[in-house]
Amino acid sequence: MSFALWIPLAIPALLALLSLLSRSPALRRLSPVASSVAVLGSGLLLVSAALADQVPTLGGGLLRADALSAYMLTVVGAVGLVSTWGGLGHDSTVPARFAGSYDALISVFLAAMSLAVLADNIGLMWAAVEATTIATAFLVGHHRTPRSLEAAWKYVILGSVGVAIALLGIVLIYAASRGTGAATLSWLVLSQADLPLDPALIRAGGALAVLGFATKAGLAPMHSWLPDAHSQAPAPVSGLMSGVLLAVALYAILRIQTITDAVIGPDFLRIMLSVGGLLSLFVAAALLIRQRDFKRMLAYSSIEHMGMMAVGAAIGAAALPAVLLYVLGHGLTKATLFVLSGRILEVEGTPKIDAVRALLVRRPGLAVPWLIAMAALIGFPPFSIFFSEVGIIVAGFSAGMGAVVGIALVLLLVIFASLTRLTVAMTIGAPGAAAPAAVAPAAVAPAAAPTGVVPVVDAGASVTLADAEPHPDVPLVPDRSAHGPMLPLILALATTAVVAFIAEPVGTLLTRAAEVLGGIQ
Amino acid sequence: MTALEAGMLGQTLLLVLAVAAALLTPTPWRSRVSGTFCTLLAAAGIVTGALALSGGTGSLSIPTALPLDPLVLSPDRLGGLVMVVVSSVGVLASLFGIGSARVASASRTAWLSMAVFLCGMQLVPAATDVVTFLLFWEIMTLGSTALLLAHHATRGTVASALVWYSAMSQLSFFFVLAGFAMLAGQAGGTGFADLATIDPYSWQASVAFLLLLLGFGGKAELVPLHVWVPRVLPEAPGHVAAAMSGAMVNIGVYGALLVLVRLLPNGPAWWGVLIMVVGGVSALYGILQASVASNLKVLLAYSTTENMGLVFLGLGASVLLRADNATAAADAALVAALLLMLSHAAFKSTLFLGAGAVARAAGEMNLDRLGGLGSRMPWTAAAFGAAAMGAAALPVTSGFVAEWMLLQSLIHGSRVDGEVVSVTASVAMPLAVAVIALTAGLALLTFVKAYGIAFLARPRSPEAKLAVEVPVIMRIPLVLGALLVVGLGLLPGPLAVAVGGAVGPEFTPDVRTIGLAGVDARGIDAVLDPTTFVVLAGLLLVPVLIALFVSARRHPTRTSPLPWAGGGSRLRPRMQYTATSYAEPLVRVFDDVLRPSRDVEVTHVGESRYLVERVHVEQTVSDVVETRLYRPVLNLMQRAGILARRAQNGSIHRYLSYSFVALLLVLIVVSL
Amino acid sequence: MTGAAAIIIALVQLVLFVLLAPVLIGVIRQVRARLEGRAGSGIWQPWLDVRKLLSKNPVRAADSSWMLAAGPVTLLVSSLLLCALLPLVGTLPLPLIPSDLFVIVSVMLIGVVALALVGLDAGTAFGGMGSSRHMTVAALVEPTLLLAVYALSIPAGTSTLSLIVETRLANPAVIISPVSLLAMVALAIAIMAETSRLPVDNPSTHLELTMLHEAMVLEASGRDLAWLELGSWLKLAALLGLLSNLIVPWGIATDFSVLGVLVGVGTVTVKILLLGVVLSAGEVFLAKARLFRVPELLAGSFALGLLAVTASYLVA
């Protein structure tokens, strides 16, 4: 089964080369999809191995696929598939000269994330995480506008600095391992409970590493790069970054947490992660209240969900399966939403919420999946985020962290209300009230967006499109097109809807993966 | 597989069919096909609930990927009772929807969500553990939200109603979630059986109780969590409003019952006092707002708050009396609360369906523009009238019996064998009686106004004049509902026995049937047989009728287009009393609570200051709770939201400083 | 056996009150007229009015509905029910439907509602106005009424009015207890308001802006009006009968015997007529309160009732 460890690294790399060299646009554009399929396929292979109690290793144990790694690899592949496949409809406005590098970088990005989750060596894991920054830097700056350049600069500076802090932490952990006689960065070795590691060093190293990786995970106060980068990157890239890159960073935090918990007990990181998680929820809540840009809205929602996952990680063992399920649910949902947001941005020409109105009437083809995905995102059943949140909250009270979870619930409510308000603002309304799509974004001042006067019709009376005032710029014929492939989005939403109800093998896999981290004795 | 399991499976199957029907049927047929499936789904709920109520057993387990305690659906008697109630309303609403749904309310989304909504509601009472409960609770919320969304899709003006609804629903959900999680954390398991082992006198139980009361109270539209009701229900079509206000609120009551009967029975006295306060305030506030409302649906919506307030008042009294060892009265109060819930479901759904019929016929919900519908829509008028009697708790409707039982339990509660049980009870009970009495009085006014202004006298607008009776398919649920209102009122005995059995085995109220179908609550010496009552009234009617007929034969009635009419000759419909003017004396009396804003605009003729051309008076009564409690909080949040933008002002230096400070803090903390 | 006896007593009460109620009104009017220095129309005038009305053709507005016909009958039947259920001549409760406090109040409210709907159905400004004011007063009276009787019920330990009267008969000390006095005052005010007497409503006025009861019946004529008037009179008589039996319970039949019933009939007639005279005399010296002062009056009586109830728990 060890070959399955090679696939997610080698095939995307090869495909990246291919898309750089190939002259066929079709081949080039399909290569990221193929990379995702490769990652997903090997992920599923490794999952089956993990379920059969095998732990494939490679390169002298440098790469290792336990249940957790296999699961994360599958998530990377699945979210990658949704983002890249769903992004196929995305029209690149960039000169063809750069198109090859775009597709190649996505493949490299996927390979880097795969490496990050497969590496048993935390140093290698760090290098892979840093490599994701490098791969995505140009993807964020892909549009080559001043804004995307700004986002890319912030992303690289803040991201690299953050990850550098993580490196400092890893260095300290390494230093601690020297004290035991055999210097190692192998997670497997370090997480053994009986290793005489120096507690002070591990404490500092763990704290710094978590702080560093928290930057990539988008946890406040290290989150500042995230809204800019996610809102400026092309939609599929945003989907990948938000859906899995954050999760991969969280994965790194979870691995580090296992090491520190074994040495200094769970309390220290528990406080740190709780503070980070709650702060993230707070930041997300505060900035969603008056949010004006729907891609930034999604970005802040990612911060919120990462905050919730961090709270789950803080709770520890009992909440870990819920956190892991959360990773999958959030990844798929957020990828779907980012893909959709890209399409809305493309057809409406503006990322301003005020400028996008009455979507449900004008463009049901986009609004309906958007609404379903939003329902999944804000935690309605049957979508799995519901189960994850409930699981985390119940576990939180059981673990005696009722206060933390209680504060989280208050913030979640604010976020819920804000997200609902913004979504309703985008989707509901009569078409006549919508701002014409042709208006340049800069011209649509938030307060000046026409709200129009719709004749008040009482309940029960018929409301037809003809009731609304016709607007010269808006076609009254609803646009039912999905503006891109629909199947990946349907698959993603269907998966999140049913996955929580599959006890076998998903339940077993989650349990095993949590066991890897010391959860569920 | 037991019959109960088959019933639950049947519901899920019918849900799938209903969803498929909603998605696949072409528009002209959709309402009929989907509505039929929804009706069947609800009917399956009635059957399942009845099976559970009669002691049937069976369980369905739901697989889950998370290592939670097993998710099991297995309704007990209480759950069965609630399931029957909710599903019955579902049947009425679905039947009505077949006829009434048009355009937006007949869209795919609308019917699909209706099925999801109904199924969610019907299965909440079947849950036997926290997660299943929350799962179906949220499915119910999702269904209702989507249902409203489907109706509001094209109407930007009502978007805020949707936001209010979903935010308030989520608030309730979070309260319930936190409360249950608190209990589960204490009990070490999420099954209701585990939760029932908790000592109700522990502080955790009290915190959980407060959270759950807020959560379930929110669903039951209690003050101060009712603010969504007057926004949402008026905008929803009749059958949706009926399902929400007639059925969904009962889930809130069920939650409270679950806590007070199953999970934490025999709680401390202050729980009871608190519930009574919340219930009493809700009842008074709800009925006050209802009595001054001019929009028929707003009136009905606020009346729900009132009725649920009374239900909770009964529940609270039951807890308080039980803590004071007045067991018989406590049991009676519990039975009364359940009877109130039953009767409310019957009359409120009928009223909302009636309002839907009026909306369809007259296109108008403003009472000030209705009138004279009684002769134009006799079926609707009769059904609405019967249900209004129920809402006003007049004999011999179900509402009357329930309120009678509640009052009986209250006045017998504070003394056991001539001894005062506690000072708390002896203060609380009289106040509760006063609150109920005032509520009942105001309810009387409210429903006299609603029925009298809408259905009697003369039309106040051309639309009302042109109104015609609704089609047969919509009359059926109306009549069924009205029959339920009266029927439940005539059969309090068997009903009380069934309800009393449902709260067992924890509690065993000593109620039995007496006479034909009368109720005899032995513990509190209260007997009532509505049938005998009706017979007596009938007997008294005989001589009156004889006199009437004798007189009528000799002196037949004359009709005159211009009767005395106060001596005037230009009697126009506009000169009639309107709903607003009807409530005017009341508004004055309760000026301090309602704080109406009046706007009088006088247009003078030409230059003269003395001759008036027209006077425009506008009076609006806003929801005080909303303007005084929610507005400030929301404004504060908006301001905070604007302020928070500064944190993300685009300066990379600021962002780097955040990281830098975090790093320094972590360094300092780790070296402490 | 007691069942049959109770039915007989109920029948006696019915017949007695149907006969007595118009006379009571006649007495009240006559006393008032004399006190005001008028000759008066005699105590039989109400009877004559009823007979006159029954032999006239009722005129109804073209737009009115069946409510205009059904409402008066409902009011009459509800008042008859009151006469049958209340402990007036005897205290034997009817089987299965005891003279329960809440049932009595509800029966009365049916009449109130019927009257209010009749007022509305006329489709005139006055009808609506009267109906609106009437319902406002009724809504505010109900708590007082319930609380007052609740207070009286506490010593008896039951809400059945017959038993309350019996208790007072058996234990007269209860009657002059402070709790009872408070409750009786509250009850009296509530009954005055409920039956549209001064100071809440002036029964002898037709001044539009102050009318309550009269405004509602303006559009009724012929037998409709007769039913309405008779129903209202019966209600007044029955409630005065209750009040008098609560104040002075002696004479009421506690078990069935011909003599006992005769005594009961005699005493209740005397009591009611006496109370009517007192009422009438009182009304001469009272002015009608402004409509918007009425709630204050009712709030006062409500406070008395509440005081009575809590006092009876905490003092007794």
Added chain:
Amino acid sequence: MFTTIYPQLIGLCTGTLLLTSALMVWRHSLLASIRLLSVQGFALAALVAVIGVEEGEVEVILVAVLVLLVKGVALPWVLARETHATTRTDEAPRLNPTAALLTVALLTILSYVVASRLLAGIDGVSAHAAPIGLAMVLIGFLLLVTRRQAGSQLIGFLVLDNGIATVAFLTSGGVPLFLELGISLDVLLVVVILYVFAGRMRSKFGNTEIDQLRKLHD
């Protein structure tokens, strides 16, 4: 013989490292900062070499060469190329020099305090010098927070990175070689990317002022 001068050598190297960092905070000229960075790179390479000789590991010597090439030569050269192309290279930092130097002093003290707790368990000369590395990290961060030019931010990042490398070598004799390679490559790539972006910035805005990157905000 070597063992006796080993502490002095370590002290010399780390002293140079700290001095160059502090000087970078003081100097506003970009070119001067780049030269200082180059010196720092050499000092770091020397430090690694000293440790390598002391521990007698060839691998570490190899790493020293790598560090010399990347941090002492390649990166300063790239930066200098970028800087020469601009006309105006002086920095107007957000903090005046006095305050900045005071902050440097504070940060250094803080890192000594922190390191004294953290490294209590590690003996040896090198570990005693480790606070210098931590101080460099913080000073690098300070440069990032206070500098307005793209190039200066890059330098700050590199100082931070040098600091981490210093800590790594002083506490544990460096990380394994393959990892060191990976890390160096990553850093190099990041610098290249930032360099490219700085170029784009110049072509779009005509300068590399970071302050103009404030279009994206809430």
